[in-house]
Amino acid sequence: MSLLKERLAQKIEEHRPRTAKLLKEFSEVKVGEVNIGQIIGGARDVKSLVTDISYLDPMEGIRFRSYTIPEVLAKLPLAEGNEYPCIESFWWLLLTGDVPTREEAQSVRDEFNTKKIIPQYVIDLLRRIPRDTHPMTMFSTAVLAMQRESKFSREYASGMNKSDYWKPMYDDAVEIMAKLPSIAAYIYRMKYRNDTLIPPNYTVDIGTNFAHMMGIGKPYDDVARLYFILHSDHESGNASAHTTHLVASTLSDAYYSLSAGLNALAGPLHGLATQEFLRWLQDVVKKLDGKEPTEELMKKFVWDTLNSGQVIPGYGHAVLRKTDPRYEAQRQFCLKHLPDDKMFKYVNMLYKVVPDILLEQGKAKNPWPNVDAQSGVLQWHFGIKEYDFYTVLFGVGRALGVLSNIIWDRALYYPLERPKSLTTTMLEDIAAKSISGSKV
Ligand code: HAX
Numbered sequence: 001m002s003l004l005k006e007r008l009a010q011k012i013e014e015h016r017p018r019t020a021k022l023l024k025e026f027s028e029v030k031v032g033e034v035n036i037g038q039i040i041g042g043a044r045d046v047k048s049l050v051t052d053i054s055y056l057d058p059m060e061g062i063r064f065r066s067y068t069i070p071e072v073l074a075k076l077p078l079a080e081g082n083e084y085p086c087i088e089s090f091w092w093l094l095l096t097g098d099v100p101t102r103e104e105a106q107s108v109r110d111e112f113n114t115k116k117i118i119p120q121y122v123i124d125l126l127r128r129i130p131r132d133t134h135p136m137t138m139f140s141t142a143v144l145a146m147q148r149e150s151k152f153s154r155e156y157a158s159g160m161n162k163s164d165y166w167k168p169m170y171d172d173a174v175e176i177m178a179k180l181p182s183i184a185a186y187i188y189r190m191k192y193r194n195d196t197l198i199p200p201n202y203t204v205d206i207g208t209n210f211a212h213m214m215g216i217g218k219p220y221d222d223v224a225r226l227y228f229i230l231h232s233d234h235e236s237g238n239a240s241a242h243t244t245h246l247v248a249s250t251l252s253d254a255y256y257s258l259s260a261g262l263n264a265l266a267g268p269l270h271g272l273a274t275q276e277f278l279r280w281l282q283d284v285v286k287k288l289d290g291k292e293p294t295e296e297l298m299k300k301f302v303w304d305t306l307n308s309g310q311v312i313p314g315y316g317h318a319v320l321r322k323t324d325p326r327y328e329a330q331r332q333f334c335l336k337h338l339p340d341d342k343m344f345k346y347v348n349m350l351y352k353v354v355p356d357i358l359l360e361q362g363k364a365k366n367p368w369p370n371v372d373a374q375s376g377v378l379q380w381h382f383g384i385k386e387y388d389f390y391t392v393l394f395g396v397g398r399a400l401g402v403l404s405n406i407i408w409d410r411a412l413y414y415p416l417e418r419p420k421s422l423t424t425t426m427l428e429d430i431a432a433k434s435i436s437g438s439k440v
Contacts, residue, residue: 003107004092005170011096012166012411015052019412036427043237044318048419049245051236053094053404061325062234064090065097069325072229077102079205084225087206087400088112091177094232094404109205115178116200116209118186122146126187135187136272139392140262142183147255149175156251165251166411172254173403180396181206181224185213192386210396219337220382226333227378230326230371231394233401235319240265240395244402248409249417261402262395271394277314278376278387280305281346290342293349302350302357314373315354316364326371330378343377 001009032047054064064072076085076099089105092098100108122142129138147153152168160168182200189197198213206228211221236245244261248254265271284293284301305312317324334344351369358367376390384390422430 002111002174003104004095004111005167007096007098007104008166008170008407008411012408016412036431039422039427042318049236049242050414051241051405052097052408053401054233054235056235056319058319058321061320061322064233065093067093069230069329073226073329075099077105079207079221079225082207082222082225083219084207084222085229087225087228090229090232091400091404094400095407111174112178112206113202115175116182116202118142118179118182119146119149122183123186126183126190131191134266135191135389135392136262136266136395138187138191139184139395140259140266142187143176143180143255143262144259146176146179147253147259150253150255151175152253156253162413166407169248169254169410170407173407176254176258177399177403180399181210181228182213184392184396185210187392188214188384188386188389192389214384216382216384223333223378223382226329227375227393228397228400230329231375231397233398233404236405238318239267239270240398241402241405245405245409246417248406249414251416254403254406257406258399258402261398265395265398266391271391271398273313273370273372274376274390274394275387277372278380278390280313281343281350281376282387285343285346293346295349295353298346298349298353299357302354306357306361312354312358314350315358315367315369317366317368317370320368320370321366323368324370327369327374330371330374334374334378334381338378338381341377341381343380347374347377 034046038044038046052065054062055066056062060068062069067075072090072093073085076089076093078084079086086105086109088108089100092100092104092108122145125145126138126142129141149172150168151171152165155168156165186197189195193215196215198215201209201212204212207221207225210224211217214220233241236242240261243264244257247260248257268276284298287301288297302312334341334347338344350373354369355367358364375394376387379390379393380387384393
């Protein structure tokens, strides 16, 4: 058993009584109420999920295992000779809640390195898909195709004790996580770099290998580390995390579940927003003929977008009510490494004008930028200008979080998810009763 799996087993044993006690002694305790607005309005703020991997505070932003983004970046062991932590140490943190030692992080890296190779049938399949297919379709298909490898499905079919479900779930998750960056890079080089494929390096960490397979020099390995960490998790109610959890709650394995989660990520209101932001920004740059953006011109483009009934991509959030710390962390990287980048200047100018305009318009509950208003510019600077690939990058990162979550889902025996629906007539009856009730 790997060092991480052993540690996880210990953590799970310690945690199980907490969940069991809550269920046994406090099941009937009310946490909140649900109103008609929330039922029709996408369950906003309905507290109905539990996860210990991350927590999103509307004002403070994300905490991974109780650490803020700056704390995560400062506390985790750095990838050797680099400025950012290795992803392997972050995976350890997400799964166990502990900051690993350098040796512990190295053990994860060694484990991933034995599993990096992409099965030949996945490569064959990717090569047969029409090249103009969206890379997210390719990515999700590759994950789904590997379902035949699932240890969880095999062991479940042959009869397994429920308390052991998490173990093959963990094994599947590690197999997937080890391969995802290579699959993403393979798709990129096949689709956008004339099939000039670069084989994986089996001795280095995920960040270094990803930059190597993408064919991009330093400091892109640090960009990859930062990007994957920042995009990993955002509580469990966001669409990709929730979808992965929901599918896994049927005891579908990690391959089926992640593939479904990636499909949710592919929507324009979720992961596709990075692509949408870049597309929109390109349009602005084109209209300005590449000139330095002035505040006046920028304001005009923002208003034109709003007046044509579209949203400003990369701004607003369903939960956050301040500038996304993931935006801020990438902004710091840009300020250090690419302060004179033309696109970065546009992004900065947008940061100056958009919040006030959204406030003036008075619709968006959060006028501040989210992660997607910064991520694409960073990728663009390092030569990834094919912006429909950005959601795939998001997907590699998001897998870290959602896979950690579904391992714990099985460890804590979370059941099949099955909320209750009502009809519109029933809601109308409830509404009518609330009026007659208030008149009494
Ligand atoms: N530009 C213009 N209008 C906006 C807006 C924006 N950036 N953000 C919200 N609004 C509007 C909404 O469209 C809505 O209008 P209607 O009442 O006419 O429908 C109104 O403000 C209230 O919306 P909200 O409650 O503030 O926001 P929601 O929780 O409904 O939606 C979204 C959150 C992120 C989907 C929304 O802010 C949005 O569409 N933003 C632009 C797209 C985007 O950046 N998405 C990425 C989010 C981060 C993420 O999950 N990445 O994966």
